[in-house]
Amino acid sequence: MTWYNELGYKKNPFSIKPNTKYKLFFDDKDVLGLIKKSLEANHNVLLKGVYGTGKTTILKQIIKLYGGKRKIFYYNAFSKEELNYDKIIKNAGNIFSRLFKIKSAEVIVFVDEAHKVPISQAFSYKNHENKIKSILFVSSDTSFIIPKGFEQDFQVIINLDNFTQKDAINIVKDRLGESQDIIPHNAIIELYNKSYTPRDFILSCESYCKNNILS
Amino acid sequence: MSWYKKFQLSRNPFLKNPKINADLIVKDIPKLKDLLYYVESDSIVIVRGEKNSGKTRFALEVLNTIKPKQKNLYIDLKHYNKNVDIEDILLSVQPMHRRLLKLYPKNIVLIIDNAFNFNPKFYHRLQYFYDQEYIKSAVIIYKADELVEIPPSIMSRVGSKYIDLSNMTKDSAIKIVSNRLKGKIFNDEHLDVIYSKSKGFEDFLSNCEKIAVHYANSRKDFSRKIDIHFIRRMLI
Numbered sequence: 001m002t003w004y005n006e007l008g009y010k011k012n013p014f015s016i017k018p019n020t021k022y023k024l025f026f027d028d029k030d031v032l033g034l035i036k037k038s039l040e041a042n043h044n045v046l047l048k049g050v051y052g053t054g055k056t057t058i059l060k061q062i063i064k065l066y067g068g069k070r071k072i073f074y075y076n077a078f079s080k081e082e083l084n085y086d087k088i089i090k091n092a093g094n095i096f097s098r099l100f101k102i103k104s105a106e107v108i109v110f111v112d113e114a115h116k117v118p119i120s121q122a123f124s125y126k127n128h129e130n131k132i133k134s135i136l137f138v139s140s141d142t143s144f145i146i147p148k149g150f151e152q153d154f155q156v157i158i159n160l161d162n163f164t165q166k167d168a169i170n171i172v173k174d175r176l177g178e179s180q181d182i183i184p185h186n187a188i189i190e191l192y193n194k195s196y197t198p199r200d201f202i203l204s205c206e207s208y209c210k211n212n213i214l215s
Numbered sequence: 216m217s218w219y220k221k222f223q224l225s226r227n228p229f230l231k232n233p234k235i236n237a238d239l240i241v242k243d244i245p246k247l248k249d250l251l252y253y254v255e256s257d258s259i260v261i262v263r264g265e266k267n268s269g270k271t272r273f274a275l276e277v278l279n280t281i282k283p284k285q286k287n288l289y290i291d292l293k294h295y296n297k298n299v300d301i302e303d304i305l306l307s308v309q310p311m312h313r314r315l316l317k318l319y320p321k322n323i324v325l326i327i328d329n330a331f332n333f334n335p336k337f338y339h340r341l342q343y344f345y346d347q348e349y350i351k352s353a354v355i356i357y358k359a360d361e362l363v364e365i366p367p368s369i370m371s372r373v374g375s376k377y378i379d380l381s382n383m384t385k386d387s388a389i390k391i392v393s394n395r396l397k398g399k400i401f402n403d404e405h406l407d408v409i410y411s412k413s414k415g416f417e418d419f420l421s422n423c424e425k426i427a428v429h430y431a432n433s434r435k436d437f438s439r440k441i442d443i444h445f446i447r448r449m450l451i
Contacts, residue, residue, distance in 0.1 A: 002252055012256035016372060018346050051371035056346050078339035080300060203374035
């Protein structure tokens with residue numbers, strides 16, 4: 001039996017998989033709300049942060065906010081296929097429009113690991129501007145910048161670079177709920193001080209619980 | 216009649232292939248418990264060790280423990296092209312109709328053996344399937360002295376989840392073979408002599424087999440164990 005089974009959890013509460021079950025904490029900023037509001041207002045967004053800052057989790061949560069509708073298209077740069085906006089627009093929409101290859105209007109496109117997508121592909125959205133509502137580029141390369149000529153297209157740039165002690169405390173409260181005292185406050189601070197990102201911290205919490213709770 | 220049947224054994228006890236002779240040394244049990252925990256708790260974990268430290272055997276023991284309640288897939292990258300796509304591997308275990316519709320297995324435990332020098336795209340794709348919950352957890356196995364370029368995005372997910380297997384010692388080697396023999400053919404003194412004349416575990420198994428086969432083919436009475444002088448003569 002694992003430590004979390006002993007505490008009554010069916011699954012590991014410190015799993016690092018991006019999921020929509022747990023809240024996100026970004027130094028009191030409503031990053032999720034800001035991104036959704038921007039996309040709805042037809043603004044393109046660039047979201048940057050090193051590995052483990054919560055980018056994929058944000059993507060999953062936004063997709064959930066939209067109810068997983070077909071008007072959201074998720075593309076990962078490590079996909080087998082090239083980024084093709086024409087194909088995306090044709091594949092979005094209802095079965096009727098897909099069957100007759102009618103281009104859908106108002107598609108929102110998420111491009112994960114955008115810095116890995118060739119510029120010629122990533123920025124060819126210009127040819128479909130009347131069909132693409134907004135774009136969210138996500139990059140783990142914090143030095144990634146929007147190339148010249150396209151900067152004005154990205155009205156919102158968000159850097160996930162500030163993981164605070166308060167965020168760490170909130171993560172523990174959110175994930176452990178009533179059992180949050182399992183990790184004493186001073187232990188949380190100690191684990192936070194050794195962590196660079198939320199993921200580092202979550203992994204450290206798991207290790208702490210495994211070593212201190214397992215009978 | 217196969218030589219080992221003359222010793223009332225059902226299979227060749229000196230095969231190196233860990234899939235056929237799965238041994239587990241007591242000292243590895245705490246590490247096995249750790250690995251089972253990581254596999255159950257949705258982790259990506261790295262298992263490292265020198266040649267013949269028992270990495271594959273270790274991983275197979277995990278599969279034996281989690282079956283049949285957990286879907287799993289063991290792959291040995293030694294048998295694949297360097298540019299293989301993990302998507303193709305995941306689809307290959309699906310029935311035809313699911314393969315045609317590109318429906319990936321969900322929540323699968325993936326064990327990747329001999330993970331060395333692969334196209335980084337392989338690991339990026341692994342990351343994608345892990346994040347999207349097609350892969351529940353992944354065990355990446357490689358030899359400690361091999362140059363393995365695993366991308367930082369995967370290493371960030373591994374964190375400190377490493378299991379380092381200790382090298383095969385003489386005592387471990389003798390214990391493994393003794394467990395397989397179940398009191399037949401050689402005793403521990405015989406195995407000690409054979410091991411001292413062998414260069415590593417594979418050579419040890421090979422020498423044991425050579426001596427046992429020669430004895431089986433040259434004798435009619437198998438009720439007594441092999442004489443130690445016979446063994447020493449064979450090893451000259």
